[in-house]
Amino acid sequence: MNSATGSPGARILGLGHYRPSKVLTNDDIAAFVDTNDAWIRDRVGVVTRHIAADDESVVDMAVAAAGKALAAAGAEADSIDLVVTATCTLEASLPGASATIATRLGIPGPGAFDLNAACAGFCYGLTVADDAIRCGSAQRVLLIGAEKLSAWVDWTDRSTCIIFGDAAGAAVIGGSETTGIGPVVWGSDGTRAGAITIPGRDAAMHMEGQAVFRWATTTMGKVALEACRRAGVAPEDIAIVVPHQANLRIVDAIVRQLGATNAVVARDIVDSGNTSAASIPLALSRLVERGEARTGDDVLVLAFGAGLTFAGQVITCP
Amino acid sequence: MTTDEIQTGLAEILEEVAGILPADVSPEKSFTDDLDVDSLSMVEVVVAAEEKFDVKIPDDEVKNLRTVGDAVAYIEKHGAAA
Ligand SMILES: CC(C)(COP(=O)(O)OP(=O)(O)OC[C@H]1O[C@@H](n2cnc3c(N)ncnc32)[C@H](O)[C@@H]1OP(=O)(O)O)[C@@H](O)C(=O)NCCC(=O)NCCS
Numbered sequence: 001m002n003s004a005t006g007s008p009g010a011r012i013l014g015l016g017h018y019r020p021s022k023v024l025t026n027d028d029i030a031a032f033v034d035t036n037d038a039w040i041r042d043r044v045g046v047v048t049r050h051i052a053a054d055d056e057s058v059v060d061m062a063v064a065a066a067g068k069a070l071a072a073a074g075a076e077a078d079s080i081d082l083v084v085t086a087t088c089t090l091e092a093s094l095p096g097a098s099a100t101i102a103t104r105l106g107i108p109g110p111g112a113f114d115l116n117a118a119c120a121g122f123c124y125g126l127t128v129a130d131d132a133i134r135c136g137s138a139q140r141v142l143l144i145g146a147e148k149l150s151a152w153v154d155w156t157d158r159s160t161c162i163i164f165g166d167a168a169g170a171a172v173i174g175g176s177e178t179t180g181i182g183p184v185v186w187g188s189d190g191t192r193a194g195a196i197t198i199p200g201r202d203a204a205m206h207m208e209g210q211a212v213f214r215w216a217t218t219t220m221g222k223v224a225l226e227a228c229r230r231a232g233v234a235p236e237d238i239a240i241v242v243p244h245q246a247n248l249r250i251v252d253a254i255v256r257q258l259g260a261t262n263a264v265v266a267r268d269i270v271d272s273g274n275t276s277a278a279s280i281p282l283a284l285s286r287l288v289e290r291g292e293a294r295t296g297d298d299v300l301v302l303a304f305g306a307g308l309t310f311a312g313q314v315i316t317c318p
Numbered sequence: 319m320t321t322d323e324i325q326t327g328l329a330e331i332l333e334e335v336a337g338i339l340p341a342d343v344s345p346e347k348s349f350t351d352d353l354d355v356d357s358l359s360m361v362e363v364v365v366a367a368e369e370k371f372d373v374k375i376p377d378d379e380v381k382n383l384r385t386v387g388d389a390v391a392y393i394e395k396h397g398a399a400a
Binding site for chain 2 (some may be wrong): 218
């Protein structure tokens with residue numbers, strides 16, 4: 001039997017993002033639950049978040065972000081042979097999103113599947129794409145993180161509804177001579193499966209906030225350090241840190257533990273909220289758009305969420 | 319580790335996590351009322367203390383640690399160095 005031959009390395013060729021037009025402020029939320037702007041800024045770090053329209057789907061947002069990523073990469077739609085969408089908030093459980101997204105973008109018949117590792121999904125997808133390209137299962141991958149959390153949170157529960165937002169982010173990943181996606185550090189802790197759940201079709205999100213906070217601030221700094229060690233990049237040489245935008249206090253704790261003293265740190269949660277699997281490509285794409293992340297920069301990405309699951313790696317900025 | 323050393327170590331953690339001046343840290347000070355350590359900073363303080371003093375501080379125990387003195391006493395009693 002023959003085996004496939006892949007590319008020596010893989011890297012991100014272009015990024016894109018999309019946020020719905022409707023903006024929800026903390027004061028807007030304080031009008032319907034007992035909370036206030038100062039508390040939300042202080043404990044979570046969110047000031048505004050974007051909320052999808054009722055008739056705007058996860059697929060709609062994914063298509064918008066992916067179209068921009070294709071343009072940024074200078075990639076023709078028909079050059080994509082695998083589409084992977086990280087999401088945990090689809091309206092329906094069948095069909096998955098990726099085949100429809102491909103069709104809407106004019107990508108003819110690629111391999112297509114969705115990936116659910118909750119908020120960590122995009123970082124899982126980076127390694128799936130890297131492996132596929134290096135092993136020869138795919139030449140060019142469209143990886144998307146897209147979420148409509150607004151459809152799944154209980155808008156009367158002030159411990160969750162203040163945190164989340166809707167968005168999509170996407171990356172086109174292709175072969176390269178050098179490594180552009182470093183070794184992954186990933187893992188899970190199923191003993192804490194109950195910490196973040198959406199238990200059923202008509203149920204809303206339930207979250208044990210403090211337990212998640214403790215877990216993230218205890219373990220993610222070490223994961224970040226290990227991802228740097230495996231990539232062979234010293235923390236002080238990391239140019240950009242993009243932790244999952246779960247809570248600004250968690251972001252700060254991870255960066256402090258990592259010792260990435262010279263890095264630009266993504267603080268996209270401030271005006272996007274926590275957008276689950278979309279948060280990392282959204283935050284990185286916006287840093288690139290603003291010129292704060294530059295081509296060739298070493299970027300540490302690190303995500304964690306329900307499962308509990310986590311994954312992180314050092315990547316090269318497109 | 320002496321009581322003083324534990325208190326000094328705890329003050330270092332409070333400075334790093336919550337920006338509290340070591341001079342403001344004394345046994346009778348309440349974390350929330352006097353030092354403005356909110357529930358999330360308290361989690362970070364506990365996590366850092368577990369590491370520094372090689373001690374387990376379960377979630378249920380955290381709410382009993384009202385003052386700096388409470389925390390020092392807990393670490394003295396349960397820490398590896400005890
Ligand atoms: C959700 C989270 C912000 C809650 O913060 P917390 O400090 O743990 O909140 P608590 O429930 O302990 O409440 C602390 C105080 O704030 C109050 N409070 C809680 N939610 C509030 C809100 N939305 N507005 C105003 N006050 C609020 C509580 O009543 C309590 O007051 P008290 O001390 O007077 O009793 C925080 O736990 C968190 O962000 N955790 C991480 C979750 C996360 O990252 N999830 C995503 C992972 S992908």
